[in-house]
Amino acid sequence: ILNVEQSPQSLHVQEGDSTNFTCSFPSSNFYALHWYRWETAKSPEALFVMTLNGDEKKKGRISATLNTKEGYSYLYIKGSQPEDSATYLCAFSGTASKLTFGTGTRLQVTL
Amino acid sequence: DTEVTQTPKHLVMGMTNKKSLKCEQHMGHRAMYWYKQKAKKPPELMFVYSYEKLSINESVPSRFSPECPNSSLLNLHLHALQPEDSALYLCASSQDPGNSNQPQHFGDGTRLSIL
Numbered sequence: 492i493l494n495v496e497q498s499p500q501s502l503h504v505q506e507g508d509s510t511n512f513t514c515s516f517p518s519s520n521f522y523a524l525h526w527y528r529w530e531t532a533k534s535p536e537a538l539f540v541m542t543l544n545g546d547e548k549k550k551g552r553i554s555a556t557l558n559t560k561e562g563y564s565y566l567y568i569k570g571s572q573p574e575d576s577a578t579y580l581c582a583f584s585g586t587a588s589k590l591t592f593g594t595g596t597r598l599q600v601t602l
Numbered sequence: 603d604t605e606v607t608q609t610p611k612h613l614v615m616g617m618t619n620k621k622s623l624k625c626e627q628h629m630g631h632r633a634m635y636w637y638k639q640k641a642k643k644p645p646e647l648m649f650v651y652s653y654e655k656l657s658i659n660e661s662v663p664s665r666f667s668p669e670c671p672n673s674s675l676l677n678l679h680l681h682a683l684q685p686e687d688s689a690l691y692l693c694a695s696s697q698d699p700g701n702s703n704q705p706q707h708f709g710d711g712t713r714l715s716i717l
Binding site for chain 1: 606642644645646647650652657658692699700701702704705706707708710711
């Protein structure tokens with residue numbers, strides 16, 4: 492059973508704060524690491540797919556880094572806005588065919 | 603708007619009923635997935651279809667029966683379900699089978715309740 496852990500489980504920040512979350516995954520047999528954003532009553536939306544150690548990806552105010560040797564990825568949100576409120580899921584792939592999801596970090600941004 | 607459409611959005615059924623969940627995508631994706639998500643747990647993979655053929659079955663009980671009639675459609679047939687099968691069922695697709703460095707596109711899910 493693969494262990495994909497995310498921390499913290501939940502986070503409450505004020506508008507304008509910057510924040511970050513962690514995804515830990517097995518450091519052997521790495522194929523890809525995905526980040527998804529899942530708003531309540533909507534479908535999970537892909538943010539990033541990362542495949543190389545040292546990868547850094549950016550999409551607007553959101554960015555992610557990857558360390559495959561030590562088995563972790565960070566997701567950063569700069570200047571959080573209320574519309575960033577969602578659950579952020581990472582998913583690890585140790586094979587070409589399937590993803591194992593973490594339990595997610597639930598972010599709430601208030602005014 | 604999601605590009606993967608799931609119907610119905612909600613389903614309540616008894617343990618002796620037979621029902622089906624449907625999933626449709628028109629992005630030309632050749633890999634399609636069923637996931638099950640219980641409250642406060644991560645989505646768990648159930649089945650993977652590659653080029654309309656079942657390629658992965660994660661030891662799912664036979665009361666769940668997947669079907670891929672064509673490259674755009676994925677069904678999940680349900681029969682004699684148990685109360686513990688109540689969950690959100692998510693469908694997803696990706697462009698190429700056997701290539702998990704591509705993002706998956708998810709539907710909104712079907713919320714299933716077993717009485």
